[in-house]
Amino acid sequence: MPTAAEVKARIESGIPGSEADVTSDDNVHFNARVAAAEFAGLSLVEQHRLVYAIFDEGELGGSIHALALTTEPR
């Protein structure tokens, strides 16, 4: 099971220059708030897709059962 710190590190290395605040009470359900310059000009769907794309197929809904995500351009 990934920890919040691992999920944070993966998001931040997957989207260079981004800043992710990740919390989890159980290492299965995660809350992430991600700020990245790359999000500028993108729709929310496109912003979320960039984050989702970091994870392997089946990982979201699998070992990361839920990733509640808020994205913001910066």
Next chain:
Amino acid sequence: MTDQPENPLRDALADAIASNEVILFMKGTPEQPMCGFSARTCAALAATETEFAAVDVLADPRIRQELSSLSNWPTIPQLFVRGELVGGADIVGQMYESGELAAVLGAPATAGIDPLPETAEPGSAPPLQIENRLS
């Protein structure tokens, strides 16, 4: 992924998305959501007093698999309005709070003022049973 010329399920999903102005793919039904994220999304739609079609992806695991490959979106729920993916539970919740959801849905702009109810109001259309179209 290779192109699959014959894919009735994918066609059924694309058809459902194209022919329903507002359609939600969810776990469970609006009356009985099986996941908190699906429940929240239903509640946001109900709060905007929008009629929507619903598909229970738990009815057949192939629905979820095919939907995600069609929409390029890994998680459930997924809300489509006029053929476009609006987003999952987080985006729908965020758009509800900002009033944007009502704008996208063409609903009266009163949404976003009231806190979300815990459960969806009954009154949405019965679930589309796409699984019944599987051979």
